[in-house]
Amino acid sequence: MESLLQHLDRFSELLAVSSTTYVSTWDPATVRRALQWARYLRHIHRRFGRHGPIRTALERRLHNQWRQEGGFGRGPVPGLANFQALGHCDVLLSLRLLENRALGDAARYHLVQQLFPGPGVRDADEETLQESLARLARRRSAVHMLRFNGYRENPNLQEDSLMKTQAELLLERLQEVGKAEAERPARFLSSLWERLPQNNFLKVIAVALLQPPLSRRPQEELEPGIHKSPGEGSQVLVHWLLGNSEVFAAFCRALPAGLLTLVTSRHPALSPVYLGLLTDWGQRLHYDLQKGIWVETESQDVPWEELHNRFQSLCQAPPPLKDKVLTALETCKAQDGDFEVPGLSIWTDLLLALRSGAFRKRQVLGLSAGLSSV
Amino acid sequence: MAQDSVDLSCDYQFWMQKLSVWDQASTLETQQDTCLHVAQFQEFLRKMYEALKEMDSNTVIERFPTIGQLLAKACWNPFILAYDESQKILIWCLCCLINKEPQNSGQSKLNSWIQGVLSHILSALRFDKEVALFTQGLGYAPIDYYPGLLKNMVLSLASELRENHLNGFNTQRRKKISLPMSAVVCLWLRHLPSLEKAMLHLFEKLISSERNCLRRIECFIKDSSLPQAACHPAIFRVVDEMFRCALLETDGALEIIATIQVFTQCFVEALEKASKQLRFALKTYFPYTSPSLAMVLLQDPQDIPRGHWLQTLKHISELLREAVEDQTHGSCGGPFESWFLFIHFGGWAEMVAEQLLMSAAEPPTALLWLLAFYYGPRDGRQQRAQTMVQVKAVLGHLLAMSRSSSLSAQDLQTVAGQGTDTDLRAPAQQLIRHLLLNFLLWAPGGHTIAWDVITLMAHTAEITHEIIGFLDQTLYRWNRLGIESPRSEKLARELLKELRTQV
Numbered sequence: 090m091e092s093l094l095q096h097l098d099r100f101s102e103l104l105a106v107s108s109t110t111y112v113s114t115w116d117p118a119t120v121r122r123a124l125q126w127a128r129y130l131r132h133i134h135r136r137f138g139r140h141g142p143i144r145t146a147l148e149r150r151l152h153n154q155w156r157q158e159g160g161f162g163r164g165p166v167p168g169l170a171n172f173q174a175l176g177h178c179d180v181l182l183s184l185r186l187l188e189n190r191a192l193g194d195a196a197r198y199h200l201v202q203q204l205f206p207g208p209g210v211r212d213a214d215e216e217t218l219q220e221s222l223a224r225l226a227r228r229r230s231a232v233h234m235l236r237f238n239g240y241r242e243n244p245n246l247q248e249d250s251l252m253k254t255q256a257e258l259l260l261e262r263l264q265e266v267g268k269a270e271a272e273r274p275a276r277f278l279s280s281l282w283e284r285l286p287q288n289n290f291l292k293v294i295a296v297a298l299l300q301p302p303l304s305r306r307p308q309e310e311l312e313p314g315i316h317k318s319p320g321e322g323s324q325v326l327v328h329w330l331l332g333n334s335e336v337f338a339a340f341c342r343a344l345p346a347g348l349l350t351l352v353t354s355r356h357p358a359l360s361p362v363y364l365g366l367l368t369d370w371g372q373r374l375h376y377d378l379q380k381g382i383w384v385e386t387e388s389q390d391v392p393w394e395e396l397h398n399r400f401q402s403l404c405q406a407p408p409p410l411k412d413k414v415l416t417a418l419e420t421c422k423a424q425d426g427d428f429e430v431p432g433l434s435i436w437t438d439l440l441l442a443l444r445s446g447a448f449r450k451r452q453v454l455g456l457s458a459g460l461s462s463v
Numbered sequence: 464m465a466q467d468s469v470d471l472s473c474d475y476q477f478w479m480q481k482l483s484v485w486d487q488a489s490t491l492e493t494q495q496d497t498c499l500h501v502a503q504f505q506e507f508l509r510k511m512y513e514a515l516k517e518m519d520s521n522t523v524i525e526r527f528p529t530i531g532q533l534l535a536k537a538c539w540n541p542f543i544l545a546y547d548e549s550q551k552i553l554i555w556c557l558c559c560l561i562n563k564e565p566q567n568s569g570q571s572k573l574n575s576w577i578q579g580v581l582s583h584i585l586s587a588l589r590f591d592k593e594v595a596l597f598t599q600g601l602g603y604a605p606i607d608y609y610p611g612l613l614k615n616m617v618l619s620l621a622s623e624l625r626e627n628h629l630n631g632f633n634t635q636r637r638k639k640i641s642l643p644m645s646a647v648v649c650l651w652l653r654h655l656p657s658l659e660k661a662m663l664h665l666f667e668k669l670i671s672s673e674r675n676c677l678r679r680i681e682c683f684i685k686d687s688s689l690p691q692a693a694c695h696p697a698i699f700r701v702v703d704e705m706f707r708c709a710l711l712e713t714d715g716a717l718e719i720i721a722t723i724q725v726f727t728q729c730f731v732e733a734l735e736k737a738s739k740q741l742r743f744a745l746k747t748y749f750p751y752t753s754p755s756l757a758m759v760l761l762q763d764p765q766d767i768p769r770g771h772w773l774q775t776l777k778h779i780s781e782l783l784r785e786a787v788e789d790q791t792h793g794s795c796g797g798p799f800e801s802w803f804l805f806i807h808f809g810g811w812a813e814m815v816a817e818q819l820l821m822s823a824a825e826p827p828t829a830l831l832w833l834l835a836f837y838y839g840p841r842d843g844r845q846q847r848a849q850t851m852v853q854v855k856a857v858l859g860h861l862l863a864m865s866r867s868s869s870l871s872a873q874d875l876q877t878v879a880g881q882g883t884d885t886d887l888r889a890p891a892q893q894l895i896r897h898l899l900l901n902f903l904l905w906a907p908g909g910h911t912i913a914w915d916v917i918t919l920m921a922h923t924a925e926i927t928h929e930i931i932g933f934l935d936q937t938l939y940r941w942n943r944l945g946i947e948s949p950r951s952e953k954l955a956r957e958l959l960k961e962l963r964t965q966v
Binding site for chain 1: 587601607
């Protein structure tokens, strides 16, 4: 076991080195050995993928390495990230070497021979490296074709394929990080928040929170029988959002009203805080008597239209949420003095606007003006 | 050998030109053209590789000085790279160009360039920067997320195609995406939910406005591409399974049976048109039945002289009876499977009653059995025998009535009533009803009492629908088999029209 772990360490180092100019010193024999190591480790992955203890030991070793390098969220992985990466460590190594212009002539020639020996080379048990690489090239082109010819961003973010994929990756990583230690996910998410483009990150979080509960992700080919539940990932995200008010404020500000309504419906723990934010935003507006509208006090305040939009969207949500929102609005209105006349309390005006909007909608749809719940 | 090399040079010129025109295949025209040629191009690449691997890299450059360009152009065309094994063969060809011992910097540079191209084929795509940063930030490489990304993209494309299909290609959204048949088959073979959705759409039609109009159902089935796709046994089995389930769930609804019959007919037509290489043994489509039975059933009545129909039906009856009565211990699905097979072939199944009515002679036992089986597959031997006796009696009366000069609705009802006591089960009631309807359509005086009889018969909405279905199916069948009887047809149409206004 110990020798295996050492092997792992050495290979990780090797992988890191393979992208540096150090490879200029490599001769064909070195290349061959490197690929052999990779092949051996891939074989290990296949053999012990379902073997709980060994897999756990290997994973722990890799995570430790990771932690020393600053942990996930630090950027591109120099070495091996996790057990799953072991499954295609030979491809990873091959790609790095292939991309490395520092490779000498002899080493390069040998590399290419090793990677692409030609037809007729078959392995009964597993896919050859050549096949894996061909498959990667095929998939890459398929993605290229679809991305640049058949793709259009879906206005419903949670159905957009790029967004969904990112969300799936995030949930997967969260699961992994969570397994290592209890409080790691929160730190992980915080470090991501600091490093990654924030707007995109927020969208991905929202989409991740809307993923269907039991989806099987194709990235995982070997299930060691360890319990996998995507629901846990959502819980972690919700927890983190609730624990980071600055992030949550940005979350509620940046994302479209409809998306937020969906997220809040699905995760009721978020609704009090969301409503709280909306209330705060509302209180920052004041009534301009001359113009007859509610205006921002400071330029970065949320304008009336946006506030109205969000409340309108929330009022179209299914019952528990919708009722909560209306109750909140009524309460605020009451606290302000329970005015019915516009221009005095923003809550009165919002309720008026929401009701008339709903009435107009019913008229347009030809529905009877029966019982109004708004 | 020399001829091969001349051919190769010609091909080379041709493909060089093509590749230059296609460039990176960024327009619709270049994309379509690439797709049309992609298989041939792969063949060319194979031939190229066979030639190149025999030469050392210097010879290669001498022989094909622009080979580097050709290969590089191909590598910049994602449609070529994505196709089958083209990317592999391209890589092999590129490897043939690498100089084992570069003598000068020029050769060394060429090696480096080739490495670059190889790396490009495998490199990460330049996505939106944010996405790239995100995936990298999480520690993922493209090899990790390509499968998931592809799955999501294809799912989203598939659902868009489905929507387009349902909304009749809303061209406002984007240029029309129509998949060739082979692509549809590929999609259905790899993604079961797509196939299931296509079938569910068909079932939806059945309970909607298209209910009881087989002509429209036929159109819809043909448009759906399901019959051609079903030439592929795997798809046929899935479709058949869904039909089987629908039948079981609805307890043998006549609409479903009619749809299965229309579908099978379209399927057989498609099978005949399919190229020879797609022909599979009958057993792959109908694994639970004897080949001889399948072969007989698959014959189109149109291909058999009318005078021989009776004979064929008797033969079918014998084979089925053998299958049913010898399998009482539930092997191979038992009576249900035999019945399920039989009902596929509406041409024969719906003909039995007609044939019985038309023959003035003693009704053949085989046909009586077949009719009883068709309407009551679950009956035990005794019950079936009883039904056969009842049917024989009804037929006798009908024959007598057809010889009399005047008919009365009441008489007919009595004839049926003799069988329609309260202890007659639904299948037998249905059988008798259909016999009567057949009689009304064919008997010389039938039209005089038809409406009255039907009014007496149709005392529930369900039965009315059943009669409508029967009339529609009969007209459809006559039309297809070229059975000409203007009087009967006219009557059937009038009745159908009238009944339709009532529901």
